[in-house]
Amino acid sequence: MTFTFPALTPCWQALLEARLLRDLDVQLAQLLARWDADESVQLAVALTSQELGRGHVCFDLSTWPERLAQWQAQLSQAALSWPETTVAALDAKLQQSPLVRVITDPSDAEEQGQPLTLFAGRLYLSRYFRFEQQVACWLQQASLPADNAVNATELAAQLRQLFTPQPETDWQAVAVATACEGRFTLISGGPGTGKTTTVTKLLALLVAQSEQSLLIRLAAPTGKAAARLTESIAKAKTELATQVNADWLEGIPTQASTLHRLLGVIPGQPEFRHHAQNPLPLDVLVVDEASMIDLPMMARLLAALPPQARLILLGDKDQLASVEAGAVLGDICRFVAQGISQPQAECLQQRTGYDLQPYVQVTGHPLCDRLCLLRKSWRFAADSGIGKLAEAVNNGDEKTAQAVWTRDYRDIRLHSDEQRLEMAVKLAAEGYHAYLALLDKPMSAEGAVALLQAFNQIRLLCALHDGPWGINGMNQAIGQRLQTQGRLQMTADWFAGRPVMITENDYGLGLYNGDIGIAASDGERLRVWFVLPDGKAHGFLPSRLPAHDTAWAMTVHKSQGSEFTHTLLLLPPETNPLLTRELLYTGITRAREQLDLFATPEVLALMVRKQTERYSGLVTMLETMRALHDAE
Numbered sequence: 001m002t003f004t005f006p007a008l009t010p011c012w013q014a015l016l017e018a019r020l021l022r023d024l025d026v027q028l029a030q031l032l033a034r035w036d037a038d039e040s041v042q043l044a045v046a047l048t049s050q051e052l053g054r055g056h057v058c059f060d061l062s063t064w065p066e067r068l069a070q071w072q073a074q075l076s077q078a079a080l081s082w083p084e085t086t087v088a089a090l091d092a093k094l095q096q097s098p099l100v101r102v103i104t105d106p107s108d109a110e111e112q113g114q115p116l117t118l119f120a121g122r123l124y125l126s127r128y129f130r131f132e133q134q135v136a137c138w139l140q141q142a143s144l145p146a147d148n149a150v151n152a153t154e155l156a157a158q159l160r161q162l163f164t165p166q167p168e169t170d171w172q173a174v175a176v177a178t179a180c181e182g183r184f185t186l187i188s189g190g191p192g193t194g195k196t197t198t199v200t201k202l203l204a205l206l207v208a209q210s211e212q213s214l215l216i217r218l219a220a221p222t223g224k225a226a227a228r229l230t231e232s233i234a235k236a237k238t239e240l241a242t243q244v245n246a247d248w249l250e251g252i253p254t255q256a257s258t259l260h261r262l263l264g265v266i267p268g269q270p271e272f273r274h275h276a277q278n279p280l281p282l283d284v285l286v287v288d289e290a291s292m293i294d295l296p297m298m299a300r301l302l303a304a305l306p307p308q309a310r311l312i313l314l315g316d317k318d319q320l321a322s323v324e325a326g327a328v329l330g331d332i333c334r335f336v337a338q339g340i341s342q343p344q345a346e347c348l349q350q351r352t353g354y355d356l357q358p359y360v361q362v363t364g365h366p367l368c369d370r371l372c373l374l375r376k377s378w379r380f381a382a383d384s385g386i387g388k389l390a391e392a393v394n395n396g397d398e399k400t401a402q403a404v405w406t407r408d409y410r411d412i413r414l415h416s417d418e419q420r421l422e423m424a425v426k427l428a429a430e431g432y433h434a435y436l437a438l439l440d441k442p443m444s445a446e447g448a449v450a451l452l453q454a455f456n457q458i459r460l461l462c463a464l465h466d467g468p469w470g471i472n473g474m475n476q477a478i479g480q481r482l483q484t485q486g487r488l489q490m491t492a493d494w495f496a497g498r499p500v501m502i503t504e505n506d507y508g509l510g511l512y513n514g515d516i517g518i519a520a521s522d523g524e525r526l527r528v529w530f531v532l533p534d535g536k537a538h539g540f541l542p543s544r545l546p547a548h549d550t551a552w553a554m555t556v557h558k559s560q561g562s563e564f565t566h567t568l569l570l571l572p573p574e575t576n577p578l579l580t581r582e583l584l585y586t587g588i589t590r591a592r593e594q595l596d597l598f599a600t601p602e603v604l605a606l607m608v609r610k611q612t613e614r615y616s617g618l619v620t621m622l623e624t625m626r627a628l629h630d631a632e
């Protein structure tokens with residue numbers, strides 16, 4: 001049976017034509033209109049679909065009047081006839097709708113088949129409500145006191161072995177002491193705050209304390225982030241080797257995998273091989289770059305953990321949230337502001353010797369005791385402009401973010417003049433000469449490792465895809481410049497020196513979204529060389545590659561999980577919804593030693609002010625569960 005959509009009313013037609021709603025949003029509303037003809041309910045359905053496309057988990061009803069006002073301002077009066085204009089009236093309509101399941105207790109798992117769910121003034125597609133509910137229920141359980149009793153005296157002694165006592169609180173020691181007890185720990189920190197160092201010490205301690213051998217797994221959301229975790233864990237293990245017994249380190253794996261690979265992809269299906277009925281075989285799971293995990297992935301990951309396994313999430317709460325819906329790490333980290341409980345402060349003081357009384361709040365959620373913030377960056381020295389700029393942007397401190405450019409820091413440069421686009425092309429092309437110089441002889445696997453290392457020294461990051469200020473325009477401009485300079489011969493689609501980024505996972509080839517490769521001849525044929533997780537380079541024929549883009553320029557979103565010695569960050573001259581504080585902070589912190597920023601002071605100021613808001617109900621859900629639990 002085929003379903004024919006009724007003709008659109010002028011109001012819907014106007015919203016579509018003005019691109020205030022997408023076809024998909026309108027079609028979903030129309031499809032469900034068979035069961036509820038109320039127009040305000042239909043508009044709420046369309047908005048819920050639209051919000052998902054924008055990364056929000058739900059439609060927050062409190063934004064309804066604002067949305068109607070925006071529409072009103074953009075549409076001709078003739079097209080308008082809004083049914084309900086107040087939040088209370090819309091809420092009441094939704095509560096009565098046969099399409100909507102109304103939830104008051106967020107742990108209520110009984111399914112009634114409605115496609116939409118209303119909870120605490122938020123309208124969800126029911127599937128997304130279930131994802132959020134699964135995550136909240138897991139976190140609620142995991143924040144209860146654990147029954148894995150530790151030997152307190154032994155633990156305190158081991159912590160002293162790993163951390164030399166400091167005059168000020170050593171947050172790394174506090175994080176390790178926190179994670180030694182409990183099923184879940186989240187460690188958030190900016191670049192170079194020692195997340196990998198801390199987790200390596202933690203794993204060494206867990207190995208030392210365990211009577212049986214522990215099965216530990218390391219993972220990250222993308223191939224690139226997994227490769228970086230592999231690299232940094234190996235480095236941290238080497239640094240730790242002089243400090244601890246060799247057998248403590250032996251149990252720590254050397255390879256990290258992507259979350260998709262860990263969970264086991266089934267080709268053509270959204271579900272994974274590992275789930276609640278077939279849990280992952282592991283005792284401890286460490287996941288890095290957790291800010292990139294979207295809500296459905298987080299729900300599936302948590303469902304696949306065996307009941308007694310420990311989960312340690314690492315990430316930077318201030319970075320861009322996941323591309324898909326949700327901001328789970330950011331949501332959880334909102335509880336950091338609530339401090340820690342009195343018993344937790346006492347326990348941590350016993351273990352580490354640090355006085356944490358100033359952070360005690362009696363009314364905090366139990367989840368607060370599972371969160372750790374690393375506050376000191378070891379990567380950026382006191383005279384680092386990158387560090388100062390990142391800090392000012394992150395704090396929303398517009399004045400300092402402007403003043404840093406006048407302080408003669410040698411590692412940051414601002415280009416605001418009219419010629420900045422041309423300058424970005426020039427600097428990027430110059431920076432890429434170094435890797436192109438390595439193409440003068442047939443490429444071997446060893447040579448390709450060096451080639452990719454040279455390419456990773458510098459990268460141009462853009463906020464946008466399209467237009468001259470986006471990656472498409474910049475990739476074209478850089479290619480042309482290198483060609484004019486005689487560094488490249490772009491005779492066809494594929495040419496020696498073309499860098500590409502993979503944009504979809506190919507499990508068969510072992511290439512993942514975000515992987516970077518470079519085309520170079522092995523003497524006989526042109527191959528595209530990638531460094532695989534084992535650290536070795538492998539050359540693929542161009543025709544075999546999954547979807548890819550040229551990668552002299554990449555978006556800030558795609559650069560998450562990567563760092564470059566020299567980063568060029570190009571921002572467009574006009575305002576755009578994508579220009580946010582999180583994007584600016586993420587772009588700046590991709591730079592290890594040198595940052596060239598191409599932007600007007602006005603756009604920078606606007607970005608420092610504009611924090612991303614992702615609508616979700618996770619925090620309210622956790623608060624409600626706790627209140628209901630306390631009332632029992």
Ligand SMILES: Nc1ncnc2c1ncn2[C@@H]1O[C@H](COP(=O)(O)OP(=O)(O)OP(=O)(O)O)[C@@H](O)[C@H]1O
Pocket residue numbers: 172189190191192193194195196197198232236239378379
């Ligand atoms: N307590 C410490 N004392 C001295 N150096 C430290 C300390 N903690 C970390 N470092 C050094 O700081 C650098 C960054 O540490 P690490 O890689 O653990 O940070 P990270 O937060 O994981 O970094 P990234 O943001 O790059 O992922 C490393 O060189 C590490 O050796």
